[in-house]
Amino acid sequence: MKLQHLRTFVAVYQERSFTAAAERINATQSGLSMQIKELEKTLRCALFDRSPAGVVPTPAGERFYLRAASILNDLSESEEELRGLEGELTGTVTVGLMPTFSRAALPRALNVFTQRYPHVRLDIVEAYSGVLSEAVVRGEVDFAIVPPTGAHAGIRSQHIARDCEIFVTSLDTSRTHLEPVILADCGSLNLIVPGTGNARRARIDTYLAGVGANVDKIIEMDAMMGTLEVVAQSDWAAILPGAICLPDLPGHVRKLHPIKQPTLSVDYVLIQPAVGALSPAAQQFTTVLIKEIQDICGQISDRLGRAT
Secondary structure (H helix, E strand, O other), rough: HHHHHHHHHHHHHOOOHHHHHHHHOOHHHHHHHHHHHHHHHHHHHOEEEEEEEEEEEHHHHHHHHHHHHHHHHHHHHHHHHHHHHHHHEEEEEEEEHHHOOOHHHHHHHHHHHHHHHHOOEEEEEEEOOHHHHHHHHHHOEEEEOOOOOEEEEEEEEOOOOOOOEEEEEEEOOOOOOOOOOOOHHHOEEEEEEEOOOOHHHHHHHHHHHHHHOOOEEEEEOOHHHHHHHHHHHHOOOOEEEHHHHHHOOHHHHHHHHEEEOOOOOOEEEOOOOOOOEEEEEHHHHHOOOOOOHHHHHHHHHHHHHHHO
């Protein structure tokens, strides 16, 4: 049994397709199929059931995946650990982040990290959770931070923080800044909401329906910075994560209102490929970035908690 057999098996298991797995690891489909046959011959059992609709792991395949992923992870972590002993951190880290973090958490993390590790290049990919999850599976980003998206064979995740959603309005409203609101008691709402393809939209719609909020008009807008600007200059309101609202805590440009009865929260998880270890540089950036996100969520929670 060779390591390439394990890498090939893991790719087919995660993609559920010989064609997609071959594209992912830059191999020919015939070569990949031959490697799986060699592996099955070595193990003396079938690892996949093949059909025109695709491939499905057998019970033996499901069990072997856990072993194969563990072996490849141990190897990758050992390689990265040894590289980390070579001296000053270098290389490139490609990070997937939602717009939620681009206003407050990212600038703070970049300032800390680039001063500590000036020879590491950072590439930031901004997108929403569905796109970032696929980018992690394809290996286009080293890691991403998103809300939980459910189990995925190509991804492993780690919970890092819990945030609260906030009702955001212009300064022209009659409510006091940081005054808690019950959305069902707010009368007719003109609300900016994410598009239907955005994971936050379903959660917001479910919440509004559950509390009986009266939404008169909506504008669908995924751009969070654009949403903040429209809210500041109009009578439209929005529900936004606390992580993007930190600069508005003083109440100079917009008003923030904790949502109560009940509160509306959102969790964040760090996701990375199911197989493989982060490079030393990527590990250090995750440490810095997670700390900033946790600090921001803590500040928001503390300030809004005192307001309620």
